[in-house]
Amino acid sequence: MAVSVRRTLQMAVALALATGVSAASAAPAKSSASTPDIPIPDVKYTKFTLKNGLTVLVHEDHKTPVVAVNTWYHVGSKNEKPGKTGFAHLFEHLMFGGSDNFKKTYLSAMQSVGATNLNGTTNQDRTNYFQNVPTSMLDYALFAESDRMGHLLGTVDKKTLDLQRGVVQNEKRQGENQPYGKVYEQLLANSYPVGHPYSWTVIGKMEDLDAASMTDVQEWFKTNYGPNNTVLVLSGDITPELARQKVEQYYGHIPPGPPLVKHEAWIAKRTGTRRVTMQEPVPQSRIYRTWNVPGVNTPEEALLELGGQVLGGGKTSRLYKRLVYKDQIATSAVGGNNGSEIGGLFSMMLTARPGADVAKMERIADEELKAMLKNGPTEEELRLAKTTILAQYTRMMERVGGFGGKSDLLAACQTYTGNPDCYKDYLQRVKDATPASVKKAMNDWLSDGDLVVQVDPFPTGLAAGKPGVDRSKEPALGKPMALKLPEMQKTTLSNGLKVVLAERHEAPVVNFQLLVDSGYASDANDKPGVASLAMRMLEEGTKTRKSLEIGEAFEGMGAQFGASANLDSGIVYMNALKATLPQALNLYSDLILNPSFPQNEFERLQKDRLAAIAREKTVPESLAARIVPSILYGQNHPYAKPFTGTGTEEAVKRMTRDDLAKYHATWFKPNNATLLVVGDTTLAEVKPMLEKAFASWRAGEVPKKVLTKVAAPEKSVVYLVDRPGAPQSVIVGAQLSTPRNDPDALPLEIVNDVFGGTFNSRINMNLRENKHWSYGVRSNLQAALGQRPFMSVSPVQTDKTRESLQELVREYRDIVSGKPITAEELKGAVDNRTLGLPGGFETAGQLTSAYTNIVQYGLPDDYYNTYTQKATSLTPAQANALAARSFTPDRLVWVVIGDMSKVEAGIRALNIGEVRKIDADGKPVQ
Structure with missing residues (x-):
């Protein structure tokens, strides 16, 4: 169970999985920028509505014996009143405590029947409950979900309310115990006028949670949790005919709730600049800057998201290139649009490098914004932004369930627009955007009316019918479903690299994952952090490509790349679209075989690593992961390094780029690695590509890691x-x-x-x-x-x-x-x-x-x-x-x-x- 706040603070592109997507409108003139031919996804569905108003969407996907049950209630924190904040989220917790005929803790019961992707979330506009269940357990899941929709209040008593109140208050404490954990409350309170439905956080105020009463519980349920305010999506191993039968059986008798008043758009655009300064126990100063903008389902949404991607959407963005890469005054600099139902926020988040001039950082970011407002994005920048968004939606097609799968896509569109296909209109609008249309939208909404929040460290000092099912007993449980994974097809390249392939053809994507036998355990005792920093630097330059060129190349192909390490391995990952596979594989192999570890990039990332270690020391769980290993294993064991992989400040300060190059030269041998390939390809197709891509890689000897056994302490x-x-x-x-x-x-x-x-x-x-x-x-x-x-x-x-x-x-x-x-x-x-x-x-x-x-x-x-x-x-x-x-x-x-x-x-x-x-x-x- 979680609060699902819009991803304002992360500044990610706001996609349908969290916010809904745009409805159709007149398309602007098409851009001359050439975007890769990434087709707009088509999620087939059947739609029907019960007499009580429950809207049902059914999508068939039979690749695994799993059905996603995804329920969206069109109620969130914006439906609360001042003085009763946090109640939508508190009620979400109450829905997990059991119901009149399902007297079990919901998470425990659903886990016991094999549910996965199981949770519930609340944001400003909706509350959703979702789980993927084995097909044989669908009746059980529908019984439970329908029972808490139609038969809840007999189970919720004062004791239950007090228990979940305490859980939510601890959730709030846990969030505020993290660095920058109190910022969001200040950001919202100052972004919107008093009384605006978005002016308080989803989790609410402690005093409001204390004041929540049983009367509030009953009224909230009766008002907002009727089937006429609900969208149910069944996605996966099911047919529309069977879905209709089962939904009628389990939900048909539940009476509708009262008619509800829909909130009108309230953007609350501001004028001038408002500034808030906070001091918190944080390791680095941070600037948050927001503008009130139109929300989802508006003509401006896609344009602002494209502009946000260009300005602050990743390594190819202007903020990253200027603040993190070139001037190296910030450790992160991101920005983006985040739409909600009745309004949105366009935001920038800038984290200063320790000791850096915060005012200068803010001034440079403003220069980049003004340049965008003056000239708009370039054709190439817009092409990259379009490809990023289109590729994200392509990857959504792999999953049936919640948190970003196909059922979320359908549920969001239906809930916010009444049109389950609205994502197609949004993506067409993305494709049709021009530099001029993006520039206009940014000038219309970002030229005035900003809020700046600066966070600095502390100074060092219908009538009910007869139920269609007997609710005096739960449905008989199904049995475990047979699991037969795609075969692990194996081959070895001529240089000794082992290749394992698993075919999966339902979505046009292919995963590559290289496993190199090394990891944190390969670090010298006096140089912890070398392995993870070396892996991080693989994407910072090769003999023929520079850092920013690499990021632009991956983004231009719609591919995703990542390199990391764990205790035992170095891992190099790529997810590529089938349409651009040969080009992506060429770049992937170049990064694996020919990293140059450029000195300027090393110095930049060395500073970032020191800042990351400082942040880890302020997060209790990360701090524990740093100090526990040496206590458990003893100082000289290969595993006695921080489990975060970042090493120690003293070691990182002494580190050189030659340490990273030595790590690569020592451990990156084809005979010391295995390449996993999973997705829409075959061995006959991909092996020749791999032979060509890795032709220059030569085998060689590698050291042996000695993992000595450690005895437990004599006493606690x-x-x-x-x-x-x-x-x-x-x-x-x-x-x-x-x-x-x-x-x-x-x-x-x-x-x-x-x-x-x-x-x-x-x-x-x-x-x-x-x-x-x-x-x-x-x-x-x-x-x-x-x-x-x-x-x-x-x-x-x-x-x-x-x-x-x-x-x-x-x-x-x-x-x-x-x-x-x-x-x-x-x-x-x-x-x-x-x-x-x-x-x-x-x-x-x-x-x-x-x-x-x-x-x-x-x-x-x-x-x-x-x-x-x-x-x-x-x-x-x-x-x-x-x-x-x-x-x-x-x-x-x-x-x-x-x-x-x-x-x-x-x-x-x-x-x-x-x-x-x-x-x-x-x-x-x-």
Whole structure:
């Protein structure tokens, strides 16, 4: 469950997955810019409306036995009233607590039947609930969704309201505990006049949440949650005929709600400049600048989004080129348009390099904006922007579900426009835009009326009918669906590079993922961070291409590129459109084989890396990921480096571009790598391309990494990191576990699901659902070739730190001996994993991730095809025996990050183990 705020602060292109898209209007004259021939997607659908007003859209996609159930209620935070803010989101949480005939925690119940992409979100304009379920579980999902639409209020009582109120307030604390976490509230309050429906945040004010009453709950539900205010999309392995039958059966009896008044557009355009200055515990100064603009479904929307892409949409944008790349006064500089239903915000976000002149940064950004207003974008800039948006929509066609799949596309269009095809009009408008039309829209809306928020660090100082289904009992559960992944076809190039191909032809995209056996573990102990920085620099220059040229080339082909590292591997990723595959592969191989690590780019990224490390030290979870590894593994182990991969400030300062070139020369050998290819191609087609692209790559010897085994500490130790004023404490419990390819790895992950790996795990149900001291806690086994880090992470409210730590200690001991895993718990965890398998292999990216696990960690080729059989054979006795030998409750490393003036005494009083105070670098503090 989450607040879905518009992506104003991220400045991404606002697409249909979050905001809806534009309706048709008179198209401007076509541009002479030549955009790649990327066709506008066509999502086929059948539409019908029940007598009670429920609008239903059905899309068929039978590639996997999964159906997306995506429900959009046309109500969000703009439907609230001043003094009752945050209620739309609070009510979203209440919808997960069970209903009159479905008396279960919704997330737990749906996970138990294999639901994936399962969540609910609220934004200013709508609240949605979505899940992908195995086809055999569709009746179960429709029963549950329809029951909370038509039969909710008998279950929601004062206790439930208070519990979810506490969860939401902890969500708010958790958000405000992050750097810049309080900015959005100030930004909205100053962007819109008092009383404007967008002038408050979706999560609302603490005092308003405290004031929410049962009367509010009942009125909100009766007013806004009727079927006549709802769009239901069923997308995937289903036919329209079957969908109509089932929807009539489960939803037909629910009466409509009252007629609703629709908000009219209220752009609230401002004049002049308004400025707000804030001081927060942040590592770098940041400038936010916004303008009030028209919202979605307006003639200006696509034009402003194209202008935003040119101005601040990525490495090819003007802000990036000037501020980050050329002048190197900022570590990030982004901008873009973000439309909502009755208005929008066009925004820039500029993050200053530490020590930089913030006023100069702001002045330069303004120069770039004024240049755009004066001259508009160039033909080539506009071509790149168009290609980026068209490629994003092409990739959406891989997924049926929520968070950006085809069902979201249809639901957004229907909810906001009544036309499920409206995205086609929007994309046609993108294609038809000209430099002149983009320039005009930007001048109309961005030449006046801006808000500047500067954030600086603290000074260093119908009548109801008869139900169509018996609601006295739930539908019989279906069985796990058969999983048969595309075959891993294997070949080896003439230079020794191993190639693994999996064909997937439903969308015209192809994934490439090169795995190089190296990773953080290949870094010298005194040079942590080399591997990840070297991978980051692959796209910063080759022998024949410069950094910005590379970004422009990928964007011009509609391709996506990324290079990164994890504990054991360097990873080079590309997602290419079928239409531009040969050109994209040529560029991809050039970056892999011929990186030049230019000195000027290294110096720029070295500064960015130092700034990134400073930011990590201000985010509690990232801080824990930095200091825990050396405590767990000891200073000299290959894994004893920050799990963020960024290294240490001291090491980065000493680093040279020659260190990065040496890393590449040492580890990048074809005989030390595997290339995964997943998507719309065949071995016969792609192998000749690969032979040509990698013809110059030569095999050679590579060093061996030695992953020595580390013993657990003799007893638990508690490390304290002071963060004065923090509204939450973050409690980390850490230990070492067996490698990813250990025979017990799969059953141990199931045992961890019982303990802390899922929403309905023991520790989350305890600290979130029962105690409501946290927005959510979790535990995770990180994949590794050597001993894996096994960590629980628990953000809790400050005044419950001691009690939360006490509960966690008890939970660790209970899983070993005090409270054996029951047959019911085990079945729930096994069902969640096995029934949910089909939903994890929908896209080329998901398949690539799965095959990456197989290749990187030496798992059997049939690992996922035999997964269900292995998981279902696990017995409670085996699970408990495994827990007893895998968890070390009295030999844990505990790290608590919070305001020690408020929590230290309580932690010490627990007598868990020796208490040691350390700083943000993990060094002792006296």
